[in-house]
Amino acid sequence: MSRAREWWRRTTAAAKDRRSLYLCRIRGGAKRPWGVDLESAVIRATSHDERAVDYSSAGRVFTWARASPSFLKPLMWSIARRATRTSSWPVALKSLLIAHGLILSTTAGAGSSLGRLPFDLSDFRDRSSPAFSSFVRAYFRFLDLRSVSTDLDPTDLYDLETLQELLDLLLQIRPCSDGMEVSLILETMDCVLIEVFEIYSGICSGIAGFLVGFLGSKTRDLGDVEKKQGVVGIKVLKRAGEQSVKLTGFFEVCKGLGVSNARELPAVERVPDEDIEDLERLVIAGGGGGIDREERQGSPATVVTEEWVVFEETEGYFGNKDRYCRNPAVVDDVRDLILFD
Numbered sequence: 001m002s003r004a005r006e007w008w009r010r011t012t013a014a015a016k017d018r019r020s021l022y023l024c025r026i027r028g029g030a031k032r033p034w035g036v037d038l039e040s041a042v043i044r045a046t047s048h049d050e051r052a053v054d055y056s057s058a059g060r061v062f063t064w065a066r067a068s069p070s071f072l073k074p075l076m077w078s079i080a081r082r083a084t085r086t087s088s089w090p091v092a093l094k095s096l097l098i099a100h101g102l103i104l105s106t107t108a109g110a111g112s113s114l115g116r117l118p119f120d121l122s123d124f125r126d127r128s129s130p131a132f133s134s135f136v137r138a139y140f141r142f143l144d145l146r147s148v149s150t151d152l153d154p155t156d157l158y159d160l161e162t163l164q165e166l167l168d169l170l171l172q173i174r175p176c177s178d179g180m181e182v183s184l185i186l187e188t189m190d191c192v193l194i195e196v197f198e199i200y201s202g203i204c205s206g207i208a209g210f211l212v213g214f215l216g217s218k219t220r221d222l223g224d225v226e227k228k229q230g231v232v233g234i235k236v237l238k239r240a241g242e243q244s245v246k247l248t249g250f251f252e253v254c255k256g257l258g259v260s261n262a263r264e265l266p267a268v269e270r271v272p273d274e275d276i277e278d279l280e281r282l283v284i285a286g287g288g289g290g291i292d293r294e295e296r297q298g299s300p301a302t303v304v305t306e307e308w309v310v311f312e313e314t315e316g317y318f319g320n321k322d323r324y325c326r327n328p329a330v331v332d333d334v335r336d337l338i339l340f341d
Contacts, residue, residue, distance in 0.1 A: 044057035062101060079119070117140075157232045186260070
């Protein structure tokens with residue numbers, strides 16, 4: 001793109017932002033003076049400038065969000081108005097980034113639930129940038145599910161399936177063509193990586209807890225409910241193995257792009273095949289002999305089995321959750337495979 005064309009494109013984009021700010025002041029009037037400041041902050045934070053995020057304006061948006069839970073929904077609706085009216089990928093992507101931040105603020109206990117995103121970018125198109133449009137659509141698909149997945153329990157198998165679905169959607173958010181190594185895309189990938197770490201940690205934690213509870217008991221017969229849980233558990237464990245392979249490739253892509261959070265990535269560990277085999281054997285046998293793997297020691301809050309240790313509850317991803325690691329007494333690897341935190 002020639003320098004003259006680039007200059008003209010940026011000038012036109014800046015003019016659109018100024019027009020939006022002007023219309024915002026006209027719509028605001030005296031009835032809602034705070035609304036003008038709130039919407040102006042959103043407009044500036046979601047500007048057409050594709051080079052970077054305006055951190056000062058984004059900070060003002062989140063200051064509004066922290067000021068009172070009552071501002072969360074007006075902020076989200078301002079973002080929705082911005083996102084649904086644009087055909088510019090920088091505006092759409094920045095709208096998603098700000099919405100993502102607001103969702104995380106409610107997860108952290110801001111006192112209000114935002115619910116599902118009040119806009120739809122699943123069919124977003126920026127005709128001048130098909131690859132960037134695809135990136136926006138992938139990010140929206142993740143965030144749309146993430147917005148209604150703020151109160152999951154990692155010890156529940158069906159919630160674990162939701163976490164795995166979220167992880168699959170996250171792994172689809174990646175630049176798919178050359179020339180996408182721009183600051184705004186890299187900023188988004190930093191946010192994506194943080195979610196990958198958090199969600200995969202929740203998955204590992206939940207799997208460990210399930211294995212301790214299901215495989216850690218002495219002789220028992222499985223009822224119909226437990227057999228059903230076992231079948232779902234096998235599905236979850238096998239999917240976790242597939243996702244660990246995808247994660248390795250995803251991390252390599254992030255490193256190649258130069259994403260900041262990808263500089264020092266931990267090794268991706270898989271669920272041991274023997275744990276899946278033990279679970280399958282127990283479900284097929286229906287109990288009646290079980291798998292003798294349980295040993296209790298220490299305080300009542302700590303459970304130790306042959307393979308897993310469950311520590312007392314700590315504050316975690318979607319609220320309180322247990323903390324798990326491999327039993328160092330039976331793991332030969334000196335790293336003592338820590339699955340989370």
